Amino acid sequence: xxxxxxxxxxxxxxxxxxMKSRLPKVLHPISGxxxxxxxxxxxxxxxxxxxxxxxxxxxxxxxEVISAQYPxxxxxxxxxxxxTGRAVEVALDAIPDFDGDVLxxxxxxxxxxxxxxTAFVEEHRSTGAAATLMTAVVEDPTGYGRVIRDAExxxxxxxxxxxxxxxEAAVHEIxxxxxxxxxxxxxxxxxxxxxxxxxxxxxxTDVPGLLRGAGDRVAASVVSDVTVTYGVxxxxxxxxxxxxxxxxxxxxxxxEGVTVVDPTTTWIDDDAKLAPDVTILPNTHIVxxxxxxxxxxxxxxxxxxxxxxxADAVVRRSEATLAVIGAGATVxxxxxxxxxxxxxAAGKIGAYVETKNAQIGDGSKVPHLSYVxxxxxxRGVNLGASTITANYDxxxxxxxxxxxxxxxxxxxxxxxxxKLGAGAKTGAGAVVRKDVPAGALAMSVAPQRxxxxxxxxxxxxxxxxxxxxREQSAE
Numbered sequence: 113x114x115x116x117x118x119x120x121x122x123x124x125x126x127x128x129x130x131m132k133s134r135l136p137k138v139l140h141p142i143s144g145x146x147x148x149x150x151x152x153x154x155x156x157x158x159x160x161x162x163x164x165x166x167x168x169x170x171x172x173x174x175x176e177v178i179s180a181q182y183p184x185x186x187x188x189x190x191x192x193x194x195x196t197g198r199a200v201e202v203a204l205d206a207i208p209d210f211d212g213d214v215l216x217x218x219x220x221x222x223x224x225x226x227x228x229x230t231a232f233v234e235e236h237r238s239t240g241a242a243a244t245l246m247t248a249v250v251e252d253p254t255g256y257g258r259v260i261r262d263a264e265x266x267x268x269x270x271x272x273x274x275x276x277x278x279x280e281a282a283v284h285e286i287x288x289x290x291x292x293x294x295x296x297x298x299x300x301x302x303x304x305x306x307x308x309x310x311x312x313x314x315x316x317t318d319v320p321g322l323l324r325g326a327g328d329r330v331a332a333s334v335v336s337d338v339t340v341t342y343g344v345x346x347x348x349x350x351x352x353x354x355x356x357x358x359x360x361x362x363x364x365x366x367x368e369g370v371t372v373v374d375p376t377t378t379w380i381d382d383d384a385k386l387a388p389d390v391t392i393l394p395n396t397h398i399v400x401x402x403x404x405x406x407x408x409x410x411x412x413x414x415x416x417x418x419x420x421x422x423a424d425a426v427v428r429r430s431e432a433t434l435a436v437i438g439a440g441a442t443v444x445x446x447x448x449x450x451x452x453x454x455x456x457a458a459g460k461i462g463a464y465v466e467t468k469n470a471q472i473g474d475g476s477k478v479p480h481l482s483y484v485x486x487x488x489x490x491r492g493v494n495l496g497a498s499t500i501t502a503n504y505d506x507x508x509x510x511x512x513x514x515x516x517x518x519x520x521x522x523x524x525x526x527x528x529x530x531k532l533g534a535g536a537k538t539g540a541g542a543v544v545r546k547d548v549p550a551g552a553l554a555m556s557v558a559p560q561r562x563x564x565x566x567x568x569x570x571x572x573x574x575x576x577x578x579x580x581x582r583e584q585s586a587e
Contacts, residue, residue, distance in 0.1 A: 116237060117212025119295065120160045121203045124148050124178075124219030125168035125190045130346040136170040137344065138219040139177055142354035143361060144381030144400055147344055148174070150222030150357070152182045153382075157226040158215070158233075162207050164188050165219070166199040195313030201302045204295065213237065214298060216291045216316070221343045223357060224290060228340050235333050236292040242328035243297060243320055245270070246290040248338040256286035257317055259332060267330040270317035274310040285334070287317060288341035297323055357382075365390075373411075393428070405439070414444070422457065435467075438474065456491070470501075473516070485509075486528065490516035496540070498523040515550065 128137025
């Protein structure tokens with residue numbers, strides 16, 4: 113791809129009215145990226161001299177996302193003249209000295225991969241054509257521009273659905289909306305394209321006919337996998353394209369040595385990284401830039417967002433965001449790890465535990481029914497059932513520090529800011545408001561008081577009162 117100059121133009125100016133959404137169509141996400149993001153990620157792998165994105169509808173919102181995530185792309189604004197032909201024309205005007213091949217892609221077609229597009233450009237260059245169209249043969253061509261060939265099999269013209277005659281509409285070879293043109297051919301013919309069509313737009317698809325009229329050859333490259341041509345115009349197509357892209361991602365990781373027990377209920381974002389011998393159980397979502405090391409088992413019924421999971425760790429029936437789970441650690445079931453959680457090697461976060469901004473040392477355990485927030489927990493710690501770090505005083509958050517080998521009794525409340533020294537212990541039900549020295553036992557025990565006859569007096573006529581009376585009578 114580096115022997116000849118290449119410019120890539122991504123068309124992202126459309127309104128996308130069929131999405132019926134406040135969010136611009138090209139920003140709707142699948143597999144962890146907006147639609148246009150997948151196109152730009154692929155474009156960046158092709159070694160192009162220029163990558164331009166043409167925008168118009170909801171321009172500022174689209175530009176904000178593209179500029180933040182794809183800073184090497186150049187933004188080009190389409191003017192009031194509608195149509196794909198005008199979009200390409202203004203993009204070419206932005207690179208007036210460019211003389212090479214121009215690859216044109218649609219911002220709502222995320223399934224066109226780098227291998228397919230590289231082969232497409234190379235085929236164009238091998239034929240010497242002024243333009244090459246990507247086409248596909250489909251069973252139902254409704255809604256697509258039809259590719260009309262001449263007697264020799266070359267492309268004669270493209271006819272849009274609304275402008276097609278009955279015979280033209282019966283053609284099953286469709287224009288996929290991806291093209292390679294010689295830049296000079298575009299510069300020569302785009303200014304002559306008019307808007308005398310059903311849509312009143314300046315069609316890029318008129319250029320092949322003009323090239324043929326000028327004696328130039330227009331070739332077509334028929335893709336074997338029609339799914340690479342799929343675009344998104346409504347929510348139904350968004351879901352279908354998302355499913356296809358996810359299936360492609362899952363297959364990739366399976367071939368890299370990952371066991372995916374049920375691909376149909378496993379969702380893996382494009383930026384995730386999985387090592388060989390990872391096992392993904394059903395109904396699991398690996399979201400964002402999550403990294404999972406070898407031997408880890410994740411799922412079932414688990415969602416990880418931008419997490420790191422160490423080798424041989426187990427995470428089941430849990431949810432975690434921006435968390436680090438150490439090698440050999442276990443999480444779940446029904447755990448909730450919020451941002452800033454770091455669980456050390458061989459540590460444990462058990463059932464119905466919530467953590468947030470908590471660093472939990474190697475071999476430490478939070479087995480069940482606890483909240484650990486804004487805390488530093490040392491090595492070899494065991495927090496008893498229903499231990500809570502009370503980190504919020506209604507105004508500010510405060511931190512709890514727990515030293516190595518601390519053990520807390522059930523239902524301990526640690527009122528931050530507070531520090532427990534190494535080896536300290538707490539009694540069941542302790543409310544710890546002051547620092548606990550190393551090796552000390554913290555207790556907050558009040559004498560038990562029994563009020564005889566309270567139930568008979570205050571709950572007369574209830575089942576409890578009747579049961580108490582029977583037992584007292586028997587005694």
